[in-house]
Amino acid sequence: MTIRVTFHPENQQSPVIQTPIPPKPEVSAHSTEGIGIRIRKNNFSSTEKDKDKIAEILAELQSYIGLETVKRFILDLQAFVEIQKRRVQEKLVSEPLVLHMIFRGNPGTGKTTVARLVGRLYKEMGVLQKGHVIECERADLVGEYIGHTAQKTREQIKKALGGVLFIDEAYSLARGGEKDFGKEAIDALVKAMEDNKDNLVLILAGYRQEMDWFLQTNPGLRSRFPIHIDFPDYTLDELLAIGNLMFKTRQYELTKEANEALRSYLQFLLHSHPYAGNARLVRNLVEKTVRKQAVRLFQKSTSSREELIQILPEDINMETI
Incomplete structure (x- = not known):
């Protein structure tokens, strides 16, 4: 049965x-x-x-x-x-x-x-x-x-x-x-x-x-x-929530503008990638974003706590995954 x-x-x-x-x-x-x-x-x-x-x-x-x-x-x-x-x-x-x-x-x-x-x-x-x-x-x-x-x-x-x-x-x-x-x-x-x-x-x-x-x-x-x-594949809102949770777990926070950039990029991926609707892709995107933020901050001699936590729109990695 x-x-x-x-x-x-x-x-x-x-x-x-x-x-x-x-x-x-x-x-x-x-x-x-x-x-x-x-x-x-x-x-x-x-x-x-x-x-x-x-x-x-x-x-x-x-x-x-x-x-x-x-x-x-x-x-x-x-x-x-x-x-x-x-x-x-x-x-x-x-x-x-x-x-x-x-x-x-x-x-x-x-x-x-x-x-x-x-x-x-x-x-x-x-x-x-x-x-x-x-x-x-x-x-x-x-x-x-x-x-x-x-x-x-x-x-x-x-x-x-x-x-x-x-x-x-x-x-x-x-x-x-x-x-x-x-x-x-x-x-x-x-x-x-x-x-x-x-x-x-x-x-x-x-x-x-x-x-x-x-x-x-x-x-x-x-x-x-x-x-x-x-x-089922995850919806756009679910992918965004998963991404925000992954950032929060790593002690990062997205600015309002960065959150919108993340939403736009996820929407683009959902329409362009055959298997975009899953958490694995979001995890890869989060990890690339964190690395990009690190490269940005490394250009400065010092960083405040707020800067270390904050994710900006330019940190959202727009390369195709």
Whole structure:
């Protein structure tokens, strides 16, 4: 059963969540039966300290700029897990938690950040033992000769046990065709999902179209990842807010004129760069601006505290990123 989250152009609108009625269980090679995290009473002995930590993690989630629909979906997911815990306490039938996910979106839209938060949240909720996140890509999984790939993939899986294995640009595992060793990595991952169903969450991430293609190359994968989340590009106002927050964290302040210059430049980038709507580009712009301010101030023999903090319009780096 795939939970599909679709984002509207306006951040304020609620996501469209399509949850098909699950078919009657049947035995097949693609069945997800038995690969979920089964809720047990000893898994969920929540204390007040645990609840405080969960509240802290959720507060951090809410502090993120943008990602409104992602935030709401994570809260829905938390509610589902908590209700399953209550059903166990009342000796009612509970659903196995199949929490493997597909994150789709452009670079810098928060996929890795949310994956780290999800790991911590699952740990505090008793779903995972450790909640750490092991981040890897094709080079960390695929070897150079027969047998090497399975070994490398198992090593990454072993590191991730008790937490989350996050694979960025996961579609690259299927790009080499039938004879490529990437297929061996996929097979090893599928086996690990079954062998470690109580102690591992797998998150595959990448561009939207490429991830759709990747799932089509292996129909068995789609059935094993019931949660699909799309990460939208940031709006102009969100990018500006991210930029201001990055400057503030570094103890810099933009003048009113510099803030307008930053807005104008971001607007230009949104129209000229194919993947401009992300935080990674803003971070690069902030770092270049700080360096340009340093070069400007270096021309003077001394600088006041205010000068060291202040970002002027001429500091906004107008070079193409």
